[in-house]
Amino acid sequence: MEILVCARRVPDTSENEIQLNPAGNDIERDDLVYSINEPDNYAVEEALQIVAKAGGNVTVATVGGEEDEEILRREMAMGANKAVLLSDEVFCGSDGRGIATILKGFVQKGNYDLVLTGVQAEDAGAQVGGMLAAMLDYAFASLVNSIEVLDGKKLKISCEVEGGNKEISEIDLPCVLSIQTGINEPRYVGMRGIRQVASLEIPTYGASDLGVDKADVGEAAAKVKRDNYFVPALGKGAEILGGSSEEIAAKLIELMKAKGGL
């Protein structure tokens, strides 16, 4: 099975102190540490597990610049067979639809049975997977938390439903799936793995390579533009429970019940 995973490089939420820039329309990006968007990492792991059982190849693609090569190498160290960087000046400032357009161009160049994306980008919405499927006229499922290959043409998948339930479906290939975190346990990528792929060539494709019309991508084509960025102010509402451990536990359970947590 030929699998393409669309990945994205985002500021690592666990290793950054996110602050607004003075203009208030973006976060302060100096001193930020980036890593692969976590749901995408689960998608790559899932792809690797599928090819380990069913055979095939895993390709990872990202839209971005040279600095985004970092995550591609990490995913190759993880075990992806190929990585490609989709990079062009005209891609800059693309919105979700623009990115889906670029990815569509790449998918059509190849012969992929399955396209995976993370369920959402940690620094943006959950836009690309659905749009990409629509543009390609592929089947689509989101919030996928298990995949089983039935035969060469079908998958059995389950999708997360509110309340922890699962909806089990069969889906025809080729298709696009957006992968929920928790579908697997992504393997660790060590320094050694990254060093081993450090010198591998990562091919770069531009708009003309992908047959993407410049008018459909980039800032000019974007129909969604970021206007503002809001960081919630620290508010009230925190309460410190007192009493013995048993009392605290009882109060906590009561509160959780009252607020619908249980």
Place this chain on the structure above:
Amino acid sequence: MITPAQASWWITLCLVIQFLGIACFVFIVTKRIAPLIRAEHDFRLDRPWLRAQMLLKFWFGQWKHPRYRVAGTLHLFIFAGFLILSTRAFYLLMFGLADDLAAPSTTGGIYDIVADYAATIVFLAVSAAAVRRVFFKPARYAVPERYGKGHPVDAIFLLALIAILMVSESLFEASRTAIQIQQGATADFLPLLSLPWILKDVLGSASLASLWKLHLVAYFVDVLTFYFLLCYRPFGIQFHVETSLFNVFFAKLDRGTVKPVRWGVNDERLDQVKSFGIKKFEDFTWKHMLDFYSCADCGRCSDNCPASAVGRPLSPRFLTIKARDYAFEHFPVFGKSSNSHALIGGIYSDDEIWSCTTCGACEEECPLMVEYIDKIVDLRRGLVDDGKVPKSIQKALKALESRGNPYGKMEKKRGDWAKEKEFQQSCTVKVLDGKSSAKTLYFVDSISSYDDRIQAIGRATARILSAAGEDFAILGAAEKDSAHDVRRFGEEMLFQALRDHNVDAIKTSGVSRIVTSDPHAYNALKHDYKDVPPVEHIGQFIARETKAGTLKLNDVQGSSNVYAYHDPCYLGRHNQVYDDPRAVLDAIPGLKRVEMSRCRDRSFCCGGGGLMLFYEPQEEERMGVKRVRMAAEVGANVIVTACPFCMVNIEDAIKVSGMEGKMTAIDLAELVDQHLVREVPQPEAKGNEELIHAHA
């Protein structure tokens, strides 16, 4: 009586038995050595004199045995008896039948007397050991259900064989003496109350013919038992009789270190190594396999292992026993050796390997110098190489890679602990940022730099250095995690990257010595880093400066606190710093100090430092909780430690065990800081006094 023809028949039979016995033994041992030849290299021929000393102390001197009084003493007797009797056994086997089937005493004189007593003592010792096994059943010999069934019969069988050997040898002598007496010849001297002496009297009334028969039977039972035992030993724990000499001679010499990924492959060439760590049995080094053969299953390692004590799925004893059984099964004496399987998922589980805190209690205790930490680290290297790392640790490792600390905090905030307002009024900490210089580097490390609670230890350390007039500074943002536990968690390449960064920063700073308040950083700087200035733990620094009078300490001011010092593993066991911290405590006038039952080299790990803080173990109880209880048992109400990780674990343990208000924990540096006699500049005298009280 025996005719010369009969005698030569007996002698021939005896020679055949001997030849078969030796041939069997050589065959079995050759088979046992087979996996060692296929194993990884391990260079163990360096420093032969030191190794000879080790042999003298730990093998010949049985140094560690008396740590367990009863078992140790019994073993001491058996071991000494064996050494003494080996000469006689050799003589008996070679020449026993040469002189008309009744060789006169071996070398004669005093040796014979000693040997007779030795046989008696060994007989008594194995009897006592058997009684102990059967009736008293010490808990540490029990085999927990998850490790399969115990083999109590094996131990008894072995003891019985030794007893038979002693009795048959003595009977051989006793019958000969009885014959001599009946024949009216000069009888050999048998020492009073020795086994042959007792047996001789028992045999006194027997007929001469039956005495001759007994004499021969005793001899053949002795020879047969000897060779049976010889060939039976390589099949179990009794093999240590042969292997212990080698295992102790080739023992690890450098405490606190971790073996390289591959012996003989330097860091620059590591990229060419195809697979890291231990994944299958053949990935162990030959010395580690020898460890498996040498284990006597005495259970002392697991008896001291904190992970075993709290019910984590790890027992050093079974780490070895399982590997030994694997070796026996896959490299059998009869039949072909079979293909190797993955160890993790086979005989070991992931959690078993991650459960170890590398505290070193097992290695400290093992009388046979079996190594554990290097094996655990090598097994972890294999897990890391295969990407099998628990998620919580993956996060910390990732943060270490991108930010140089496991918390993912900003590099530029690493020195912020020293900018706290109140602290800055009493102490300024220079940062070695290229513009300033200092004689001494205070290597803070991640936890003391970023953890809100632990920063207090950093500030106390800085105040002490300052009070001693030390020209010191920190690296600030240029410092990264010492990576001590990154290495011990098997992520060697990340360790090397962080180490190289720090070595570079330290060298550039131009300092001539290093002080740290973190035993893990201390161990890393001392053993894992190369070419850095000498390093000292703050406890050692304080001990020296109080002795020299540079630092003066106030008395306890009527406090009735009872202090117990908890030895951090990486200060105590791994670096043998036991006395300095105690000397510091004793330098505080009026301080009442008690020792926990498990102290010094038997200290009980708090729960583990470094990345262990990020691991979520399966356990019934926290190690820290056990430790806090140990302090309470000896009547202490303050636990003094000298390690930031111990502080985190012990303070947590005090909370979860509901001992808040009854027990507190304090770092040695914090305690000293509270009792410092500060040089008080006259005009600000009042303000400074308030400060002392504020800290006290």
